[in-house]
Amino acid sequence: MKSLVILSILSAFFLFSCDSETKNERSKEQDSAPKIKVFFLAGQSNMDGRARAYKLTDEDSARLKNAQKNVTLFYNHQKPVPLQPFVASDFLQKKFNAEKLFGPELFFGINMSEAYPEEQIILIKRSRGAMSLYGAWNPEWTIEKARMMKEDDDPKMYSDFIHYADSILKTMDTSQYEICGMLWVQGEADSNKKKHGTAPAEAYENNLRKLISGVRKEFDVPHLPFIMLQVGNGKVVEAMKNIAAADKYVSLIPQEYDTNSVWYYERNPRPIGHYKYESMKKIGRYFFEFYQKDYAGKTSKNN
Numbered sequence: 001m002k003s004l005v006i007l008s009i010l011s012a013f014f015l016f017s018c019d020s021e022t023k024n025e026r027s028k029e030q031d032s033a034p035k036i037k038v039f040f041l042a043g044q045s046n047m048d049g050r051a052r053a054y055k056l057t058d059e060d061s062a063r064l065k066n067a068q069k070n071v072t073l074f075y076n077h078q079k080p081v082p083l084q085p086f087v088a089s090d091f092l093q094k095k096f097n098a099e100k101l102f103g104p105e106l107f108f109g110i111n112m113s114e115a116y117p118e119e120q121i122i123l124i125k126r127s128r129g130a131m132s133l134y135g136a137w138n139p140e141w142t143i144e145k146a147r148m149m150k151e152d153d154d155p156k157m158y159s160d161f162i163h164y165a166d167s168i169l170k171t172m173d174t175s176q177y178e179i180c181g182m183l184w185v186q187g188e189a190d191s192n193k194k195k196h197g198t199a200p201a202e203a204y205e206n207n208l209r210k211l212i213s214g215v216r217k218e219f220d221v222p223h224l225p226f227i228m229l230q231v232g233n234g235k236v237v238e239a240m241k242n243i244a245a246a247d248k249y250v251s252l253i254p255q256e257y258d259t260n261s262v263w264y265y266e267r268n269p270r271p272i273g274h275y276k277y278e279s280m281k282k283i284g285r286y287f288f289e290f291y292q293k294d295y296a297g298k299t300s301k302n303n
Helices: 002-032 058-067 090-096 105-115 143-148 157-169 204-218 234-246 277-294
Strands: 036-043 071-075 100-102 121-127 177-185 226-229 250-253
Touching: 036 105, 036 157, 058 105, 071 105, 105 121, 105 277, 121 157, 157 204, 177 277, 204 234, 226 277, 234 250, 250 277
Parallel strands: 036 121, 036 177, 071 121, 177 226, 226 250
Antiparallel strands: none
């Protein structure tokens, strides 16, 4: 009887030891596995994207298909999908004569996939046309500012974005992912003095600093890289340049209006406006190149 008890104890110990070893092995595998790279994308219509997807070349379509293996897009509260253009609203389909459109995320994601083919990449994008930083995107939103921009019936974009991104990240353990950067295309609405006066442009620098610091604090990434495309004019552009010069974790992709410049992005003629296919492809690639050059390998979840 005594020998049976001893045998039972030894068997239980053996099973416990094997289970512990298996758990330790799994833990080591998880620790050594690359973290999921997470990027935030936010802004107004040129971030949302107005480039016609039917213009994708055979080569770019093949690149996109390959990128869909490891790049997932979360777009405006819709169901997450492998990286792809979005189905435009009826209004946008009529305006741009295209069923599907895309923004900077498409070629940013393609280039990221090609640079990190063995890693999973998540793009969380919240965007809406015509929204200002003074109103809807303001971290210190007030009804008065929203009314001034005629955005009082629109979503509170900043808080909506924070809650949206947080709800996605909460589905994963913090050890599984790394928040690598935020891409920003916004500034045209605040630059429009004829429509909104000078206050939005004058306040842009202060509001943008608060947005950057707010996102960093909300997600506990003090040095979160923030990469923006130069859009708008006057005080808005001046604000972007000032912040990029003062913060080593902020980068500004230039825009020039010389058609021979590498920083020139062709738009559709008015009244359609917005960046064309090749321009949006270039913008997406520049976002990738700026990230890769200035920040890749230098960031972590709690840096």
